[in-house]
Amino acid sequence: MKHYVGLDVSLKETAICVVDENGVVIREGKTFSEPEAIVAWLNESGLPLAKVGIEIGGLARWLYGELRAAGLHAVCIDPRRLRGVTRTMPIKTDRNDARAIAQVMRVGWYTVVHIKGDVSQELRMLLNNRKTLLIKQIDIENEIRGVLRVFGLKLSGRISQVTFEQQTNELTDGHPRLAAMLRPMLVARAALREQYGVLHKMVLEIVRREPTCQRLMTIPGVGALTAITFLTTIDDPDRFQRSRDVGAHLGLTPRKYASG
Missing domain, CATH: 3.30.420.40 (ATPase, nucleotide binding domain)
Structure with missing residues (x-):
């Protein structure tokens, strides 16, 4: 039995x-x-x-x-x-x-979930960690913008990642208490940006060594991040019976069948 x-x-x-x-x-x-x-x-x-x-x-x-x-x-x-x-x-x-x-x-009333290989799971964790650091950095920047706006100080125009801290310091030059409050935020942002760069460099190094990513990047509009994300999402191509099943797996369905 x-x-x-x-x-x-x-x-x-x-x-x-x-x-x-x-x-x-x-x-x-x-x-x-x-x-x-x-x-x-x-x-x-x-x-x-x-x-x-x-x-x-x-x-x-x-x-x-x-x-x-x-x-x-x-x-x-x-x-x-x-x-x-x-x-x-x-x-x-x-x-x-x-x-x-x-x-x-x-x-037998269940749906089997595909378990990705160790390499794909490691790549997924790398991408998730990179994204987390980037989101936290943007959150801090938005918080700093909001604090400055309360005091009538505006970070206007297109500001690059490099000049963000410099322009913030210039705006708070005549507000010592405000500058002291924002200094820890800028230090935290700098640390996040530095470690984000470390993870982003790891992503680019993997893409350079991965022949599948190099092949995907020959497609117009496909960069390193898109290529490696697609690679780790698909993991094992043999689990798809037809190529058109990949689109449905990623949520890309024909318009007439779309829910919204």
């Missing part, structure tokens, strides 16, 4: 439920959210496990790889379809969520 496992993963503990092919709960409990602890808990049952379901989340990608390496048929599933099951529960707990995941693994 086949058995199916549902894992509801949280930061410290993971709720586990094992059901048979008839939907009967055979064993359930909790263990630490570590691959070794989960594998040991499952091995204690001595049951043949057909599939192990994990709802995609913060630790899911890491656990998925480790469970696969341990010989378990782990599957990451889309939480949106799972919500249709858990929404009917009178009480939502980790235990009940694990039961729901085990049941959908049994009946």
